[in-house]
Amino acid sequence: MNKSKCKVGSNLRVLLEAINEVPYGTAFIEDGNNKLVGIVTDGDFRRLLLNGKGLEDLLLQEDLGDFVSAKEGENFDELLKKTNNKINIIPIVNSSNELIDYFEFKHKTKFTPVAEPTLENKELEYLLDAFSSTWISSRGKYIDRFEEEFSEFCNVKHGVATSNGTVAIHLALVALGIGPGDEVIVPDLTFAATINAVLYANATPVIVDIDPITWTIFPEEIEKAITSKTKAIIPVHVYGQACEMDKIMDIAQKHNLKVIEDCAEAHGAEFKGQRVGSFGDIATFSFFANKIITTGEGGMCVTNSKELDTTMRKLRDHGMSKEKRYWHDDIGFNYRMTNLQAAIGCAQLEKIEWILDRNDQIEKDYIKHLDHLNLFQWQKTYRQNRKVVWLMSCTTDKREQVMARLTSNNIDVRPFFYCLSEMPVYSKYLFSNKNALIISKIGLNLPTVKDIDYKRIASILSDL
Ligand SMILES: Cc1ncc(COP(=O)(O)O)c(C=O)c1O
Incomplete structure (x- = not known):
């Protein structure tokens, strides 16, 4: 610390050497009686030069500004408070105002993530309730409640909760009978999950352009891409923007195509007053942690068709017959959501x-x-x-x-x-x-x- 001390009246070259001696880039300035009278940081030094001083000029009392110091014996909290979130070095003096030590605190700027879940209210309460009920797998009251309440939020009759938003798209495709040889139209600007799900179904994706203004799938391009093999369109309400669902539904009707809305990024968005998720045969959502609401990992298929709801429930649970346990009519999947995830989802939905x-x-x-x-x-x-x-x-x-x-x-x-x-x-x-x-x-x-x-x-x- 002695090396970083410097006297008023020294020239700036000596001051610079003092600043340069220590990693914290600060010199402590004393008067002729060894009393602390100021501090000069490397930033202050730059300002002295900019104000016209040269290295051979002397450091004067009037060059020193106000500074914050602490008295011997002040505790950590008091010192931290004195840093006021911006000062890194605080000199500590004794009762004779002589420098005896210094306090150093490096302020880090807080990391700002691009998105974060808001889990402050009922999430923990419902999660613990689900946990204590011991229904921690895919049965339990929160599953039913989340499916009911979320589909209601979308103005759709049925909801089938899934383990994530990607498998929700796959489940929808399989439930609609889409498979090998079928073409499915997807937008070029979307997360890869949309096209991956088509490939999981062994169908053929057809990538079409987006509207330059809305960034969502371009209806005119959908029409151009339709062939005799086209079976479905997956409009993606990308970055919260609803696709032009009136035009898309007209095209689908004209060509007898299925529509699966990918609503992973658009919970609550509306097209001409109607909620996304309520236009297509099936709509899918994601509840990944960065989404508008979350269940950690999670997804849902919503539909107005009782038949599709039944098919998806069965396929979600290994294709097992509802009437005959361990009898499998179809080759299904384990795409179930847990009651624990659904508990978080119920709390999230309360504040959507x-x-x-x-x-x-x-x-x-x-x-x-x-x-x-x-x-x-x-x-x-x-x-x-x-x-x-x-x-x-x-x-x-x-x-x-x-x-x-x-x-x-x-x-x-x-x-x-x-x-x-x-x-x-x-x-x-x-x-x-x-x-x-x-x-x-x-x-x-x-x-x-x-x-x-x-x-x-x-x-x-x-x-x-
Ligand atoms: C447009 C789109 N579709 C599908 C998904 C897949 O959702 P998940 O991550 O829950 O599988 C996402 C999100 O990640 C997405 O942004």
Whole structure:
């Protein structure tokens, strides 16, 4: 510590050597009587140079600003409070104001994840209730309740809970009888689960382009991609935006196609006043931890058809006959959700409107604080639709710079999905992808979590 002491009246070269001697980049300044009269950090030193001082100039009392110090004997909490979340070094002096020690605290900027579950209210209570009931596998009151309440939320009659959103799509495809030789139309901009489920069913995916404005599947392209083998369309309400379901349902009716809505990213979104999930033959949801509501891992198929509901329940449970235990009519799967997951889901569902409103407010706050930077084109909202905010989705020509800046400041951001058609495992299924290729490369998702420091984000990006 002695090496980092420096006297008023020394020249700046000596001061610089003192600052340079210690890893914490700070010199303690004493007067002729060894009393502490100031501190100079490497930042303060830069400012002295910028103010016109040279290395041979002397450090004067008036060059020293206010500083925070502590008295011998102050405890950790008092010292921590004095750092005020920004000061790293606090000198400690004795009763004669002589430096005897210093307190060092490194402030880390908090990591801001791109999404996080809100589990504060009833989640633990219901989870413990399910746990104590000993119904911890796939039977129990929370399963029935979650299926009932979630399908009601979607304005659909039946819900079949599954172990995740990917198997929900697969279950829907199999229940609709889609298999080898059948073509299924999927959008190019989606998470891989959509196309993987088609491949699990041994059907052939056909990748079509998206609308450049909504980023959802382009109805005109669906129509062009239809062949005699086409059996189904999977519109994906990507990033909270409802697909143009009126046009899609008209096309499906005209060509006698099944529709499975992939609603994994759009719980509560509406198209012309109607909830997503209630248009197609079956709709699927995901309750992964980053989704609008979560069960940890989890998913659900919803449908208005009693017959499809029965088929999916059976297929979800190994294809076992409901009447004759251990008798299997079909080769089914174990795609069941546990009562523990459903317990969390019930609690999440109680606050889904609150989550959606909070996310809407987050979107407004981003626009308020970042719009003036002219860096972002925000996801569009259509008046007759209810877009839900899952992540804060936008496009920007400076995506790589924005991502690098935010990531290095401990703020998690996500680029849009790669186009399915760009990946060698899927590229052979391409029908059209002109718009998707562009949007996928400029699309970006910003965090939608509590306590976002919008002003800090704005200042981090201000000179881009
Ligand atoms: C569009 C889309 N479909 C399907 C899934 C699959 O859901 P899960 O992760 O629950 O299997 C996801 C999410 O991850 C998704 O974003």
